Amino acid sequence: AQSVTQLDSQVPVFEEAPVELRCNYSSSVSVYLFWYVQYPNQGLQLLLKYLSGSTLVESINGFEAEFNKSQTSFHLRKPSVHISDTAEYFCAVRRGYSTLTFGKGTMLLVSP
Amino acid sequence: DARVTQTPRHKVTEMGQEVTMRCQPILGHNTVFWYRQTMMQGLELLAYFRNRAPLDDSGMPKDRFSAEMPDATLATLKIQPSEPRDSAVYFCASGSTLGRGVYEQYFGPGTRLTVT
Numbered sequence: 001a002q003s004v005t006q007l008d009s010q011v012p013v014f015e016e017a018p019v020e021l022r023c024n025y026s027s028s029v030s031v032y033l034f035w036y037v038q039y040p041n042q043g044l045q046l047l048l049k050y051l052s053g054s055t056l057v058e059s060i061n062g063f064e065a066e067f068n069k070s071q072t073s074f075h076l077r078k079p080s081v082h083i084s085d086t087a088e089y090f091c092a093v094r095r096g097y098s099t100l101t102f103g104k105g106t107m108l109l110v111s112p
Numbered sequence: 113d114a115r116v117t118q119t120p121r122h123k124v125t126e127m128g129q130e131v132t133m134r135c136q137p138i139l140g141h142n143t144v145f146w147y148r149q150t151m152m153q154g155l156e157l158l159a160y161f162r163n164r165a166p167l168d169d170s171g172m173p174k175d176r177f178s179a180e181m182p183d184a185t186l187a188t189l190k191i192q193p194s195e196p197r198d199s200a201v202y203f204c205a206s207g208s209t210l211g212r213g214v215y216e217q218y219f220g221p222g223t224r225l226t227v228t
Contacts, residue, residue: 043203043219098214102155
């Protein structure tokens with residue numbers, strides 16, 4: 001069965017600093033991995049996804065994640081964060097044909 | 113722009129009352145998901161539908177919860193009777209199968225339910 005572990009429940013950083021949000025997964029089948037972002041009082045939005053091909057995937061707002069099969073990881077990174085990146089970030093793995101298993105989430109807190 | 117809509121956005125009710133939450137998926141999407149989000153459990157899948165047929169509702173307490181899709185533009189989640197432990201944010205999401213399953217789920221803004 002697929003599962004997702006997000007090792008940090010909260011990550012505080014200063015503005016313009018780099019950040020890495022960690023995600024490890026377990027899956028016995030082909031892996032499709034996702035990062036979603038949830039801003040306060042909103043629903044989840046897809047940030048980026050890995051389906052196949054290049055192991056490095058990027059989002060339009062500067063985030064990137066690398067699929068590492070040997071380490072069963074899909075960590076999310078950004079070289080320089082903004083205040084507006086403050087949100088909760090969820091890693092997910094596709095389970096079965098369509099459903100997702102989500103991690104517990106990591107709250108990214110960016111301060112000036 | 114196309115988005116998933118949910119009503120109501122907030123609901124406060126007393127224990128024992130019936131609660132109905134509604135979701136309008138994105139036009140053309142054939143798969144609808146219901147999730148519940150709490151601090152303790154995180155995001156849990158309650159049920160999902162494809163082409164209006166329920167495929168999996170194993171995450172849903174059967175005795176009090178029910179989910180239906182009366183037509184392609186409306187999905188409902190009903191709790192009867194409601195209990196304080198049902199207090200949570202309920203999300204609807206929709207997606208489109210592309211031959212090999214849903215690759216992207218689009219979430220609605222959620223219904224924040226408080227049962228007193």
